[in-house]
Every structure is written in structure tokens, then in C-alpha cells.
Amino acid sequence: xxxxxxxxxxxxxxxxxxxxxxxxxxxxxxxxxxxxxxxxxxxxxxxxxxxxxxxxxxxxxxxxxxxxxxxxxxxxxxxxxxxxxxxxxxxxxxxxxxxxxxxxxxxxxxxxxxxxxxxxxxxxxxxxxxxxxxxxxxxxxxxxxxxxxxxxxxxxxxxxxxxxxxxxxxxxxxxxxxxxxxxxxxxxxxxxxxxxxxxxxxxxxxxxxxxxxxxxxxxxxxxxxxxxx
Amino acid sequence: xxxxxxxxxxxxxxxxxxxxxxxxxxxxxxxxxxxxxxxxxxxxxxxxxxxxxxxxxxxxxxxxxxxxxxxxxxxxxxxxxxxxxxxxxxxxxxxxxxxxxxxxxxxxxxxxxxxxxxxxxxxxxxxxxxxxxxxxxxxxxxxxxxxxxxxxxxxxxxxxxxxxxxxxxxxxxxxxxxxxxxxxxxxxxxxxxxxxxxxxxxxxxxxxxxxxxxxxxxxxxxxxxxxxxxxxxxxxxxxxxxxxxxxxxxxxxxxxxxxxxxxxxxxxxxxxxxxxxxxxxxxxxxxxxxxxxxxxxxxxxxxxxxxxxxxxxxxxxxxxxxxxxxxxxxxxxxxxxxxxxxxxxxxxxxxxxxxxxxxxxxxxxxxxxxxxxxxxxxxxxxxxxxxxxxxxxxxxxxxxxxxxxxxxxxxxx
Numbered sequence: 001x002x003x004x005x006x007x008x009x010x011x012x013x014x015x016x017x018x019x020x021x022x023x024x025x026x027x028x029x030x031x032x033x034x035x036x037x038x039x040x041x042x043x044x045x046x047x048x049x050x051x052x053x054x055x056x057x058x059x060x061x062x063x064x065x066x067x068x069x070x071x072x073x074x075x076x077x078x079x080x081x082x083x084x085x086x087x088x089x090x091x092x093x094x095x096x097x098x099x100x101x102x103x104x105x106x107x108x109x110x111x112x113x114x115x116x117x118x119x120x121x122x123x124x125x126x127x128x129x130x131x132x133x134x135x136x137x138x139x140x141x142x143x144x145x146x147x148x149x150x151x152x153x154x155x156x157x158x159x160x161x162x163x164x165x166x167x168x169x170x171x172x173x174x175x176x177x178x179x180x181x182x183x184x185x186x187x188x189x190x191x192x193x194x195x196x197x198x199x200x201x202x203x204x205x206x207x208x209x210x211x212x213x214x215x216x217x218x219x220x221x222x223x224x225x226x227x228x229x
Numbered sequence: 230x231x232x233x234x235x236x237x238x239x240x241x242x243x244x245x246x247x248x249x250x251x252x253x254x255x256x257x258x259x260x261x262x263x264x265x266x267x268x269x270x271x272x273x274x275x276x277x278x279x280x281x282x283x284x285x286x287x288x289x290x291x292x293x294x295x296x297x298x299x300x301x302x303x304x305x306x307x308x309x310x311x312x313x314x315x316x317x318x319x320x321x322x323x324x325x326x327x328x329x330x331x332x333x334x335x336x337x338x339x340x341x342x343x344x345x346x347x348x349x350x351x352x353x354x355x356x357x358x359x360x361x362x363x364x365x366x367x368x369x370x371x372x373x374x375x376x377x378x379x380x381x382x383x384x385x386x387x388x389x390x391x392x393x394x395x396x397x398x399x400x401x402x403x404x405x406x407x408x409x410x411x412x413x414x415x416x417x418x419x420x421x422x423x424x425x426x427x428x429x430x431x432x433x434x435x436x437x438x439x440x441x442x443x444x445x446x447x448x449x450x451x452x453x454x455x456x457x458x459x460x461x462x463x464x465x466x467x468x469x470x471x472x473x474x475x476x477x478x479x480x481x482x483x484x485x486x487x488x489x490x491x492x493x494x495x496x497x498x499x500x501x502x503x504x505x506x507x508x509x510x511x512x513x514x515x516x517x518x519x520x521x522x523x524x525x526x527x528x529x530x531x532x533x534x535x536x537x538x539x540x541x542x543x544x545x546x547x548x549x550x551x552x553x554x555x556x557x558x559x560x561x562x563x564x565x566x567x568x569x570x571x572x573x574x575x576x577x578x579x580x581x582x583x584x585x586x587x588x589x590x591x592x593x594x595x596x597x598x599x600x601x602x603x604x605x606x607x608x609x610x611x612x613x614x615x616x617x618x619x620x621x622x623x624x625x626x627x628x629x630x631x632x633x634x635x636x637x638x639x640x641x642x
Binding site: 052055057058077078081082084085086090092096098099100101105109110112113115116117118157 | 231232234235238239242243246531532535536537538539540541542543544545634635
């Protein structure tokens with residue numbers, strides 16, 4: 001199995017002196033290609049911070065992070081942007097679609113940044129929209145879609161560039177249980193069919209139960225890391 | 230290219246997210262540009278009116294006198310009529326009209342009053358297209374030829390002298406050697422112009438009558454001329470001076486700018502004022518623009534963070550805001566320019582200053598302004614506002630590009 005993410009003694013602290021907070025505290029973690037992982041823990045346990053550090057959205061205080069054999073902790077802003085564009089997909093709790101773009105254009109946006117020609121983009125976006133069950137809804141703007149539909153577009157946007165890993169932060173938090181199930185099915189299906197690695201930060205037991213590898217965090221450290229049977 | 234298309238598309242759509250604010254900004258930019266271009270055109274029209282009035286009064290584009298005449302416009306300082314070579318040059322295609330004149334200080338006496346003035350002896354046909362006098366007679370008649378009897382007085386002067394058409398006045402002036410020459414003239418014409426000073430300053434008699442009254446044979450005080458193209462003036466004057474040097478003739482040859490330094494200063498001041506107004510107006514626009522863009526940036530900080538999280542480089546965010554500003558400025562500038570050109574075109578047949586005319590004529594301008602479309606000037610103003618607007622938006626663009634993804638995305642939670 002190839003290693004996608006490697007964290008060595010990874011720490012992130014906020015504040016100073018007596019007010020110093022260890023959001024992530026000397027975490028060592030290996031994520032392999034094709035993993036379908038949940039990252040759970042109580043609020044403040046550091047799961048979102050760990051996700052942000054892996055995704056290059058936040059800067060580590062110390063330690064080493066490697067994504068696809070690239071040292072994330074050594075990259076500048078521009079290199080981080082390139083890495084996020086080409087190697088990492090994000091799914092956020094609040095969907096975070098670009099409001100002035102249609103579903104199709106939100107997906108196409110990533111490919112445009114990658115410089116993929118228009119004719120290739122269209123075919124790929126159509127295929128992905130169909131895959132996430134939104135064919136025929138490509139022209140709708142985010143405001144014209146339900147939360148579940150918007151999150152499906154966000155998933156489609158996250159996987160369109162065939163990233164090494166998709167980082168999802170509480171993707172089901174704003175969805176009802178039925179829609180959550182559908183979304184999890186979709187992510188699982190993408191994981192199986194494309195061998196895409198997913199790391200899902202969540203509080204939701206339903207999501208945790210759904211994943212193959214379950215990492216539990218407490219006070220910035222990995223408390224448990226177990227495989228489901 | 231794909232990225233540029235994306236940025237253009239995103240910028241254009243972002244512009245219309247708050248269409249009310251965008252329309253207000255367009256309007257303020259448009260009104261500012263409109264005001265700048267129209268005001269500049271009116272000031273140019275006013276300056277040109279002053280220039281034309283000055284040239285048209287008697288100055289022409291240039292004048293030739295005896296040396297010392299301009300310092301002391303005395304009959305002692307006179308010149309011969311142009312010789313054959315000078316006449317050939319004055320009759321060349323470059324010259325629109327030229328004439329010789331006798332011009333001396335004099336006193337006019339009516340039955341009841343007297344007044345100092347400048348007596349001008351003219352060749353009536355040659356003044357066509359050169360000075361105002363042939364077209365300004367409102368009562369009586371203009372002279373038929375250079376030997377016509379009579380005198381032409383300005384309306385205000387006639388009123389001051391309490392004289393009228395067909396009445397007699399006496400002109401007294403100093404002849405060569407200091408003798409006082411005097412002759413009676415019947416008022417055969419009354420002229421009227423917008424500038425009150427001109428009406429009280431000049432009285433016209435025919436050239437031959439002036440020469441015979443002053444006993445100066447065929448001598449003259451000045452040659453005045455206008456060219457078809459003012460840009461050729463320096464070159465023409467050089468040729469005339471060279472001709473004089475070759476013939477060993479010493480004359481004082483002066484262009485309108487040397488003869489009318491006040492008019493020249495007014496034209497320079499107009500250009501300076503237009504530039505100053507453009508800058509002031511732009512500063513007002515710039516505040517509005519920066520305010521609008523900063524508001525748009527602050528409202529969308531989370532989005533800029535998201536764009537960076539998705540892989541957009543900070544520099545791309547900057548380009549996007551700059552493109553947005555280019556659209557915002559561009560539409561405002563284009564609309565303002567088009568409306569201002571229509572406004573100028575509407576008033577190009579003449580804008581009557583009415584009640585303001587008195588103040589305007591004080592500076593030598595006419596009562597009616599004829600604003601013209603100055604393509605180069607309008608383009609410079611429009612491009613200046615557009616480019617400076619884009620430069621001004623560098624700060625909001627830079628602010629947007631500094632948004633840290635994690636901080637801004639988390640703001641939503």
C-alpha cells in the first residue's frame with residue numbers, strides 16, 4: 001500500500017505561556033492510498049486542526065507533514081495553493097460553493113485553474129455530475145439547490161481533479177440523516193471505484209460507523225486508531 | 230488563457246452580486262467623468278473664444294511694425310508698405326488674409342464731448358477675414374474702398390460722445406515732426422462688438438484718408454495677417470524674418486502670443502486648470518471606488534479564503550479584483566464619456582452664457598460659447614480616470630489576496 005499522508009511529531013499550538021493551547025500535540029499518522037477514515041473526537045480535540053494542517057490550510061508549529069511525497073510544512077503560499085489544487089480535495093460543512101457560479105461551473109472552476117481545455121472540462125464535469133446523481137442540474141446556482149445537492153456538488157468539485165486525498169470537515173453536519181446516508185454512500189462508492197482516499201472529520205456516530213478506519217482524537221493526540229471488521 | 234477567462238467571468242458576475250451598489254458606483258464614476266469632460270470642453274471653448282476675440286480684434290496671427298512702435302505707438306515709427314518679395318510671401322497660399330494699417334493715438338471731438346482713442350486707417354476689402362470690423366457695422370455703411378470718406382465709431386463711443394450717424398466729429402492726432410493734424414469726418418457707420426473696450430478704443434477711417442491727414446504719403450504703421458493654419462506661424466515668421474535680413478530691412482515681427490501675453494496666459498491657465506480639475510475630480514472618484522471595492526472585499530473574505538483553499542494563488546485573487554475594478558471603472562468611464570460627448574455635441578451650435586456674459590466678456594471672451602468635442606483631451610481624461618482607478622484598486626486587491634484560507638473559511642462556522 002502506498003502512503004499518501006505522513007505526519008511525524010506534528011504539533012500546532014495557539015497562544016503563549018500560560019495561555020498556550022496544544023490543538024494538535026505531537027501526532028504521528030500514516031494514511032494509505034484508498035483509506036476511508038473518520039477522524040472523531042469531542043469539540044476542541046484537534047480533528048479540524050489536523051485536517052487543516054494536512055490540507056495546507058494551516059501552518060504547523062512543529063513536526064513534519066508529507067502529502068504525496070511533498071513536504072507540506074516547507075511550502076510557501078503559492079506552492080500550497082498548487083498542492084491543494086492538484087493533490088487535495090476539500091468538502092466543508094457549509095458546502096462553500098462559489099455563489100455566482102452554477103453547479104457545472106463550480107466543478108469546472110478547479111479544471112479551469114488547472115488549465116484543462118474547455119472541451120475536456122465539459123465531458124468530465126458532465127460525467128462527475130452524473131456520478132454524484134445530479135445530472136440535469138448542472139445549470140443551477142447554489143441558491144437554487146438543497147443542502148444535500150450542494151454538498152454533492154462540493155464532493156464532485158473535490159474529486160474532479162482526481163486528488164490523492166479528499167479532506168471532509170463535518171460534511172453531514174448540516175444534512176438530515178437520510179441525505180447524510182446518501183452522501184456517505186456516494187463517498188464510499190467513489191472510494192471503491194476510484195480508490196480515492198477520504199478523511200472525514202466528524203462528530204456523527206453514523207459517519208464513524210460507516211468508515212473503514214476510525215481515528216479518535218482527544219486533547220490534540222490520537223487516542224485510538226482502529227480498523228473496522 | 231483559460232484562467233484569464235475564468236477570472237473575467239468571475240469578476241463580471243461578482244460585480245452584479247450587489248447590483249444596486251454597483252450601479253451607484255457606475256453612476257458616480259460616470260457623472261465625474263461627464264463633469265470633467267464637459268467642463269474641460271467649456272473651458273476650452275471659453276479660452277478659444279477669448280483667443281478668437283483677441284485675434285479678430287485687430288491682432289491677427291502676427292503683426293509687423295517699425296522697431297520701437299510697440300513701446301511707443303507713435304507716427305514717427307512707421308514702415309513702408311510691403312515690397313515685392315514681402316508681398317509675394319503675404320500672397321502665398323499659407324496666408325488667409327493680410328492688410329496694412331495706419332494706427333495712431335488720437336482724440337475725437339464731437340459737438341459736446343471728446344475722448345481719446347486709437348485711430349485706425351484701414352483698407353476695407355483687405356480686412357475681410359482678418360478683423361471684426363467688416364461684419365460689425367450695425368448702423369450706416371462700411372467703407373467701399375481705401376479712399377472712402379467718413380469714420381466708423383463704436384456704439385459705446387458714439388454714446389459717450391453723444392453723437393450719431395451722419396453727424397460730424399473732429400479727429401486730432403500728432404503728425405510727423407510733432408505737428409498736430411486735425412480733420413473733420415462725418416460718422417458713416419456705427420459698429421457693435423461684444424467687448425465694450427473695443428467699442429470705445431477704436432475708430433476707423435479709410436487708409437488713404439489716414440495717410441493724407443497725417444501727411445505720411447504711403448507709409449503705414451503695421452501689417453497684420455492671419456494664416457490658414459496657425460501651426461505654420463513660426464515657420465512663416467522665420468521666412469519673413471529671413472526675407473527682411475536678406476533685404477536688410479529692420480522690422481519688429483511679433484506673433485499673437487507676444488502681442489497678447491494675457492491671452493496666452495489665459496490659454497496656459499486653462500490647460501492647467503483642466504489638469505487640476507481632472508485630478509481633484511479623480512480624487513473624489515477614487516474615494517468612492519476604494520470604498521466600494523473594500524466593502525466588496527470585506528463582504529467576501531470567506532470566499533477569498535475558499536478560493537485559496539481550492540487552489541487559487543493569492544496573485545490570482547489580486548488579478549480577479551483588478552479585473553473587477555477594470556470593469557467597474559470601464560463601464561462608468563465609457564458611459565460618462567459617451568454622455569459628455571452627446572452633451573458637448575448638443576451645445577456645439579452655441580451656448581449662450583446670458584447673465585454670465587458680462588463677466589466673460591471682461592476677459593475678452595464672447596457671449597456665446599461654442600464647445601467642441603476634443604477627442605484627444607476627452608480620451609486622455611477618460612484613460613487617466615480609468616488607469617488611475619485600476620491603480621487605486623491595488624490596495625483592496627492586495628487586501629483580498631492576503632486573506633488566510635483557514636481564518637476566513639472558519640468565519641462561516
